[in-house]
Amino acid sequence: EIVMTQSPLSLPVTPGEAASISCRSSQSLVDSNGYNYLDWYLQKPGQSPQLLMYLVSNRASGVPDRFSGSGSGTDFTLKISRVEAEDVGVYYCMQGLETPITFGQGTRLEIK
Amino acid sequence: QMQLQESGPGLVKPSETLSLTCTVSGDSISDHYWAWIRQPPGKGLEWMGYLYYNGRTNYNPSLKSRVSMSIDTSKNQFSLKVRSVTAADTAVYFCARGYCRGVGCQLYYFDYWGLGTLVAVSS
Numbered sequence: 211e212i213v214m215t216q217s218p219l220s221l222p223v224t225p226g227e228a229a230s231i232s233c234r235s236s237q238s239l240v241d242s243n244g245y246n247y248l249d250w251y252l253q254k255p256g257q258s259p260q261l262l263m264y265l266v267s268n269r270a271s272g273v274p275d276r277f278s279g280s281g282s283g284t285d286f287t288l289k290i291s292r293v294e295a296e297d298v299g300v301y302y303c304m305q306g307l308e309t310p311i312t313f314g315q316g317t318r319l320e321i322k
Numbered sequence: 323q324m325q326l327q328e329s330g331p332g333l334v335k336p337s338e339t340l341s342l343t344c345t346v347s348g349d350s351i352s353d354h355y356w357a358w359i360r361q362p363p364g365k366g367l368e369w370m371g372y373l374y375y376n377g378r379t380n381y382n383p384s385l386k387s388r389v390s391m392s393i394d395t396s397k398n399q400f401s402l403k404v405r406s407v408t409a410a411d412t413a414v415y416f417c418a419r420g421y422c423r424g425v426g427c428q429l430y431y432f433d434y435w436g437l438g439t440l441v442a443v444s445s
């Protein structure tokens with residue numbers, strides 16, 4: 211199975227500052243069409259996960275443009291340009307290239 | 323707007339079978355994947371498996387021998403069974419839609435999730 215590894219696991223951020231989360235996969239997430247099947251989800255406290263980004267860099271409906279995704283192959287990054295209080299929660303990367311579908315361990319973003 | 327709602331017992335005895343149902347409203351269940359994802363208390367997300375609207379299933383090998391999923395398109399529902407449960411199966415269970423595209427229905431993302439239901443395994 212493809213192992214997803216996130217860093218850092220904890221991310222304290224001052225409001226207004228930028229934040230970055232790394233996700234690495236144990237094998238390439240690129241398929242024959244050139245798509246990277248890497249998504250990002252945010253699980254806010256007490257809620258179910260919500261889709262943030264899909265295919266690396268496509269924002270889901272309603273996601274602010276403060277969020278951006280990049281990367282290819284095995285290395286991916288989620289960036290928040292200016293963190294707001296509503297961004298707190300646990301961020302997960304997920305690979306959908308092959309089954310079993312696997313998630314990273316999660317990165318907990320907290321406000322300083 | 324599509325909504326998913328999990329239902330089922332919140333407490334199951336060890337060695338028994340956990341059974342949950344997900345009811346989908348706001349759109350038809352006759353397309354895409356329908357998944358179960360669980361989260362043990364304080365831990366991360368684990369994909370348990372999904373099924374296509376025609377009943378084709380794909381399970382996580384870590385659970386394959388104990389898990390079964392089924393779908394009832396007439397009721398817009400799909401279900402999960404986990405046999406021979408232990409305390410390690412205690413978790414919040416989420417149902418979700420897996421949006422897929424292409425001839426082989428390649429999974430793109432999970433876009434709609436239920437609120438989740440906590441199932442505790444205890445005697």
